[in-house]
Amino acid sequence: MTELYELLEVETTATATEIKKAYRKLALRYHPDKVGEDEREEAELKFKEFSHAYEVLIDEDRRKEYDTYGTTDGRPSYTEFPGGNPFDNFYGGAQNAYDANDFHNFFNGTPGGAPRRPQTKPRTEDAELEVTVTLEDLFRGKVIKSTSTRNIICTTCKGSGARKNAAMKPCGICEGSGTVRKIRRVGPGLVTQDYIECNTCHGVGKIFRAKDTCKKCSGKRTIEETKILEFEIPRGARSGETVVLTGESDQYPGKETGDIVMTFHCKDHAVFERRGDDLYAKYRIPLADALCGFSKVLFKHLDGRGVKVTTPRGKVIRSGDYIKLKDEGMPVKEEGSSWFSRGNKRGDLYIEMDIEFPPDNWYLEKNDLLKIKNLLPTELSSKRDIEKQTVDRDSIPEENIEEFIDFSIARGNALPEYPEEKKTNEQDEYQDYYEDYGAYGGAQPECTQQ
Ligand SMILES: [Zn+2]
Ligand SMILES: [Zn+2]
Structure with a gap:
């Protein structure tokens, strides 16, 4: 019947004062502040053990019972103490986070002496x-x-x-x-x-x-x-x-x-959307403007200026193009600057161009169609595209060609959805990419306006 004594590292003849002293010594040694993160779990277990030993041995009746029977069955164990598991307070209990000062006060406090004011000055609420x-x-x-x-x-x-x-x-x-x-x-x-x-x-x-x-x-x-x-x-x-x-x-x-x-x-803005220090806006133009160019005030900027864009002669605007106006975004806030200090750095303004095609049957006279067809290029520009799309008519007999005139238009955003398919060969995709665009800095389909 010496196990509890061994846990507390005292003799079986130890007095209550010696038991208290031993307990304090151990509590300090296994204090959460004194052990490394990796030793916490072990320290916590150890702490529970010697605390239990202390609870038994410091109680005269329970100590006698333990000395006689080697057990304290039927007695409240450490987990049944009022206030729940007391160790919660030591090892990161949620409701009452352990304060290192508690220990300090316990060991160094001067009970009955002059009360000390709290060290940190209390603060009124923000x-x-x-x-x-x-x-x-x-x-x-x-x-x-x-x-x-x-x-x-x-x-x-x-x-x-x-x-x-x-x-x-x-x-x-x-x-x-x-x-x-x-x-x-x-x-x-x-x-x-x-x-x-x-x-x-x-x-x-x-x-x-x-x-x-x-x-x-x-x-x-x-x-x-x-x-x-x-x-x-x-x-x-x-x-x-x-x-x-x-x-x-x-x-x-x-x-x-x-x-x-x-x-x-x-608040959300009617025209501009902010992304970082840049501003984004959308602008829709008719196809004629996209093909022939335009010169117009697109919107009022945040400082009240009208933003007028005039496309250079011959410039074609394509769907998905962004007109980038350098340094027309948000001011870049400089650290420590206040509202009146005038940092000149600005983000950029990107205007996403959206092109509206005319409705079906837009022309007035049939002749108009012919006129515009004669004006617009009818050949594709890329030889590759032409080659890819050229069908070897000799391989298909005339009677084997079927003509479709009754078709519907499916918009890209309204296509059926399919379950994700696993890519079998990634290499193939790269292959396609290089064939389409030319590897390593070949001709890129890019249209930047400088
Ligand atoms: Zn008072
Ligand atoms: Zn007063």
Whole structure:
């Protein structure tokens, strides 16, 4: 019947004080902060074992039972302690994340001594605010003004809540410290003490007579302040970004003041879509413009200018072409720049050209068809295409040719869907690609306008 003693690394004759001491030593050795990530699991198991041993041996009755029978059946085991499994607190329990200070307080705390104030200064809550902006706003930069009503420390009593020269005496509840001690259990036999603000003196540590209450804040220590805040959205900022006004949230005596965080979201624009710092727009032109060229104001830019595009003589616009206007995109936001600083870098503007073909039977006279056919090229330009499409008529007898005039048109986006087929030979695909376009920088079907 020595197993539990061995776990705690004490003699079977150990006193309660020695057992406590041994437990603390082990708890420190297997503390989550002291073991590497890879040793955690083992440490946790070890921790459970020696904690169980401690729970048994520190309880006089259970220790006697264990010494006599080698078991403590029927007794609550460590997993049945109030508050659930106490080890949750040690090894990343979700509801009560382990705080390294708990250990510090337990071992180094001075119970009964002078209460210590928490080391990190508490902070008032950040205020959050969401606004909707337009793409024009983000293009030009914008200052958003907002009326803010917040609590500030009373200007008359400077946050004490009392009149000037009021007779103050130490608060009896917290003994003038402003904080009271609260015991919290963090593990088996482990408690820690938190210090929370004293309710009686509201953390001041002093109390005063009712007639000495500050008239301005009625003893609340804070007063309301209304002012106009300015949020600067820099040029080129992106939807979802934030502007932070530091220390503009509520004030409270003894607390650091939180921030106001404004998040702005951009509405969809009727003409432009933003991608990174570039802008995209779609423009539809009739086939005649695509073939013969055009000169027209396509739209109003985000800064109010009209964007007029004149195609050079002879230029043909093809479906899927983008007209790229360099440096006509969004301003590129420079880090640390504010809305009025004028960085000149801009993204580009891409105008996707969509060509509308005329409807069936578009011509007025039959002769028109002939005229246009005579004007337009009737031969394909690529010899390869011609060769590929030339049918050896000699191999097909005349009576074997069937003519189709009653067909329907299926649009590419309305074709039937098929289950994905596995590619059997990838090599073949590359082969086709090189044959079509010529390997390694051969003639590419490209039409860029410079
Ligand atoms: Zn006041
Ligand atoms: Zn108090």
